[in-house]
Amino acid sequence: APADVPVRVNQLGYLPDGPKRATVISTATTPLVWQLRDGSGALAASGSTTARGADRASGQSTHLVDFGAYTGTGTGYTLVVDGRASHPFDISASLYDGLRSDSMSFFYQQRSGIAIDAALAGSAYAHPAGHLGVAPNKGDTSVPCQAGVCDYQLDVRGGWYDAGDQGKYVVNGGIATWEIVNSFERARRSGAEAALGDSTLRVPERGNGVPDVLDEARWELDFLLRMQVPEGKPQAGMAFHKMHDTKWTALPTRPELDAENRELHKPSTAATLNLAATAAQAARVYAPYDAAFAGRALTAAKRAWAAAKANPNVLAPATDNTGGGAYEDADVSDEFYWAAAELLATTGESQYRDAVTSSPQHTKPVDGFWWGGTASLGRITLATVPGVALPADDITRVRGLLTSAADTHLSTMSSQGYAVPIAADAYVWGSNSSVANNAMVLGVAYELTGAQRYRTGALESLDYLLGRNALDRSYVSGYGERASENQHHRFWAHQNDASLPHPPAGSFAGGPNAGLEDPIAKAQLTGCAPAACYVDDIGSYSTNEVAINWNASLAWLAAFAAERRST
Ligand code: 9MR
Numbered sequence: 001a002p003a004d005v006p007v008r009v010n011q012l013g014y015l016p017d018g019p020k021r022a023t024v025i026s027t028a029t030t031p032l033v034w035q036l037r038d039g040s041g042a043l044a045a046s047g048s049t050t051a052r053g054a055d056r057a058s059g060q061s062t063h064l065v066d067f068g069a070y071t072g073t074g075t076g077y078t079l080v081v082d083g084r085a086s087h088p089f090d091i092s093a094s095l096y097d098g099l100r101s102d103s104m105s106f107f108y109q110q111r112s113g114i115a116i117d118a119a120l121a122g123s124a125y126a127h128p129a130g131h132l133g134v135a136p137n138k139g140d141t142s143v144p145c146q147a148g149v150c151d152y153q154l155d156v157r158g159g160w161y162d163a164g165d166q167g168k169y170v171v172n173g174g175i176a177t178w179e180i181v182n183s184f185e186r187a188r189r190s191g192a193e194a195a196l197g198d199s200t201l202r203v204p205e206r207g208n209g210v211p212d213v214l215d216e217a218r219w220e221l222d223f224l225l226r227m228q229v230p231e232g233k234p235q236a237g238m239a240f241h242k243m244h245d246t247k248w249t250a251l252p253t254r255p256e257l258d259a260e261n262r263e264l265h266k267p268s269t270a271a272t273l274n275l276a277a278t279a280a281q282a283a284r285v286y287a288p289y290d291a292a293f294a295g296r297a298l299t300a301a302k303r304a305w306a307a308a309k310a311n312p313n314v315l316a317p318a319t320d321n322t323g324g325g326a327y328e329d330a331d332v333s334d335e336f337y338w339a340a341a342e343l344l345a346t347t348g349e350s351q352y353r354d355a356v357t358s359s360p361q362h363t364k365p366v367d368g369f370w371w372g373g374t375a376s377l378g379r380i381t382l383a384t385v386p387g388v389a390l391p392a393d394d395i396t397r398v399r400g401l402l403t404s405a406a407d408t409h410l411s412t413m414s415s416q417g418y419a420v421p422i423a424a425d426a427y428v429w430g431s432n433s434s435v436a437n438n439a440m441v442l443g444v445a446y447e448l449t450g451a452q453r454y455r456t457g458a459l460e461s462l463d464y465l466l467g468r469n470a471l472d473r474s475y476v477s478g479y480g481e482r483a484s485e486n487q488h489h490r491f492w493a494h495q496n497d498a499s500l501p502h503p504p505a506g507s508f509a510g511g512p513n514a515g516l517e518d519p520i521a522k523a524q525l526t527g528c529a530p531a532a533c534y535v536d537d538i539g540s541y542s543t544n545e546v547a548i549n550w551n552a553s554l555a556w557l558a559a560f561a562a563e564r565r566s567t
Helices: 097-109 170-189 212-226 269-285 291-310 333-347 350-357 375-384 392-414 431-449 452-465 519-524 548-562
Strands: 021-025 033-037 043-048 050-055 060-066 074-081 089-091 239-245 262-268
Touching: 060 074, 097 212, 097 548, 170 212, 170 239, 170 269, 170 375, 170 431, 170 548, 212 269, 212 291, 239 269, 262 269, 269 291, 269 333, 269 375, 291 333, 333 350, 333 375, 375 392, 375 431, 392 431, 392 452, 431 452, 431 548, 452 548
Parallel strands: none
Antiparallel strands: 021 060, 033 043, 033 074, 050 060, 074 089, 239 262
């Protein structure tokens, strides 16, 4: 990769009808001249920067470039300031088409229990099915419980591996699936679902008449349904919290060569409500394509809801993190709200409406959502799905909560040297997903209001993720001159074993984490400014892992950005 340069752009490029801003590192207190040069080097536009002074998140002094008045298109543009050129970038209406499909193809490649086909994924990425009980794999077709949790075995094959590890977690599978299905539901409302439709993705189900994005999400939904405790067993209707190896496996470990025992971990209220929410959403969205599946999903969602009501405080502990992540959660009021909202939007039944309106979450301001905080997923559904059985003024109020959160994100962005919708103290594990999730709220606000400033905010958040940032880095492999390529993964482990591939294009790194929570981060990043606490090393799982919940928000945003508009 080339060295970093002080003129920081979206290394993929810009949309002709989108914002075009860049950040320059400079301590100059007066404006600097900027020049936009086209692919032949000719001057396309020029102007002067605005000095912005010191930026806390990056620890850098910055200037702002705004070349949004330029309306040309082409490839190989550079932005030149003070004799220094940015990396080359495109200006094109089709800018995000590739990322829209690659960020989804990530999920196919994370599939468990199916051979990854060279014809679909590329020969470097093909591998035999993992975890179908074929030696040396132990699972996942008849998986026992941890000691004392149950006395039977369950077939929990399929689903997506969570991240760089090969665990499968209902909490986290839930938010990831919801975001992908929500992306389709949103696109359908805006009349753009064809771009996510049948034969748009490299998935084995292409050509089956079902939109490919829904085929992909179905792979995980079938796994989530398998994680439900069967009728006649203790805690029937609840969902097991997770299943994974009994010990952390080494790096690399090919999925089909994982020889560890796999175990089901005890059911939790949070997992049960993740199942209720996503199955209720699926019942609504899949109904036109597969009525039988939609019906099965609704039955499972209702069973899960009833089981969660009967077991409202079975909490997954933070200590259960050997061989897999804990995905602990001590407050499930947000999961109750999310599940009630999905069930209400799908069924209109008064029991779910009452659960929504009596929830403490119903009047709270919109907070950033993540795997442990899912209330805003419910708010988005209530605010956007047509015909939700709530009084009109209540829906208007929920919409207002979302647009005021979006306004807060815009002011956070404009107060910083790099337009990031998170504050300087918010660079935690997976910070890139906080950026992408807040950008989703901006996208929702754009849908609700049509106000361009929200679309601008969503697109500028992508600028941050794709290179306009403290490190001059694109966090998405294959997209940008200085893109991450060594994300933490047990199969895409080229950095450890040259016979294995790098992560495929469209793989999204967790991003800067000021907590320095792994040995590589501790050794290499001490003293970093928050937005610079990142290293593209396979060992840095706390800054450089991939994960399904993170790629799902990237896929949502890429689909949003790729939609053609006539502004
Ligand atoms: O995304 C999770 C992050 O919020 C937590 O701080 C972190 C530590 O518990 O775990 C992250 O999730 C990881 C999970 O536990 C195991 N699979 C990989 C996930 C991404 O790093």
